Amino acid sequence: MTVTPPERTPERISVIIPTLDEEKTIAPLLGDLQQARRAEIIVVDGGSRDRTVVRAQQMGAHVIRTPPGRARQMNRGAAEARGRLLFFVHADSRLPTGFDDLLRRTLGTRGVAAAAFRLRIDAPGGGLRFVEFWANIRSRLLQMPYGDQGLGLPAALFESVGGFPALPIMEDFELVRRLRARGRIAILPAAVRTSPRRWLNVGVGRTTLINQAIVSAYLAGVPPRKLARFYRRSRGIG
Helix, strand or coil: CCCCCCCCEEEEEEEEEEECCCCCCHHHHHHHHCCCCCEEEEEEECCCCCCHHHHHHHCCCEEEECCCCHHHHHHHHHHHCCEEEEEECCCCEECCCCHHHHHHHHHCCCCEEEEEEEEEECCCCHHHHHHHHHHHHHHHHHCCCCHHHCEEEEHHHHHHCCCCCCCCCCHHHHHHHHHHCCCEEEEEEEEEEECCHHHHHHCHHHHHHHHHHHHHHHHCCCCHHHHHHHHHHHCCCC
């Protein structure tokens, strides 16, 4: 489907949220977003069978329906966004107060290509604190944040690098690699709080090993489709 590029509005941030059966998690995030200044909220749903779409519409989000696939969903949202700045965030996240102004200031800094927040997993436990610690070290030193930290960047830059690659997994990792060639990836001092569900469902240690195995295999050239199948099997999905 061809989408006519919209006229971008200065100072507007378009927040793009890919969803699939997120009825239980999306309302708190949309509540955070309602406090933002000049924010356009776009929920791109990949075929939810629960009340995700109804809940998002009730809370004032613009809802787009697409076939499932996170990269496809986020690219479609970006294609219809009207903001000069884009911010991609997962549906099970909670945002810090003033996140929008922090993004505007940072993305207006010379040499900055994109910005992400620090990671905070929204549950107690020493294992989760260990995951946060190393994720934040990796993000700052390697400039390689992952999707659960949110990602903000100018719409023009997103378009110039081709958006999210059409991959079934690692689409956020690959986009950030491309963006690093265009400038610095700033890690903001505030944190996005993300749901602990993917760590708690399988276990902190097992989830960490799965994630690291997938990154290593991807860098070694294993096809993303094989990695996506491995990820689903390892987490008991499908």
